Amino acid sequence: MAEAVDEGIITSKCSVKLGTVREGLGLVAQRNIARNEFVLEVPKKFWINSGPISISEIGGVCGGLKPWIAIALFLIREKKLGNDSNWRFYVDLLLPNTDSSIYWFWISLN
Incomplete structure (x- = not known):
């Protein structure tokens, strides 16, 4: 968690902790969060888009x-690299299959 604050992902002004909720692993606020309060930011250096893909x-x-x-191809390659991947911590968090409700279509939920 300290690394997330150091990297600017989680603002040190907001008290959050890692927690398990019904939906899975996440961040749980330790105090009320005001409307429009900035709590989490993923710096561009952590985005997987055409930038890191093009230099890979x-x-x-x-x-x-x-x-x-x-x-998808980039993630498959990074998964294959295992511990040699700079993205290993992210790749290790990915679900092994797509039967989670986040992949369900609305029609399937009715």
């Missing part, structure tokens, strides 16, 4: 692909 070893083959295809 597979960047040359991903240039003409649809963004989601390029991201």
Whole structure:
């Protein structure tokens, strides 16, 4: 958690802790959060988009692909790299399958 504050992901002004809620792992506020209060920011250096993909070893083959295809290929490659991946901590958090409710279509929920 300290690393998240150090990297500017979690503001030190907001008291949060890691917690498990019904939906899974998340951040739980330790005090009321005001409307429009800035609590969490993911710095651009942690975004997986065309930037890190283009400078990766597979960047040359991903240039003409649809963004989601390029991201999928990038994540597959990073998963294969395991501990040698700079993205390993993120990749390790990804769900192993897509049967979670976050992947359900609205029609499936009715």
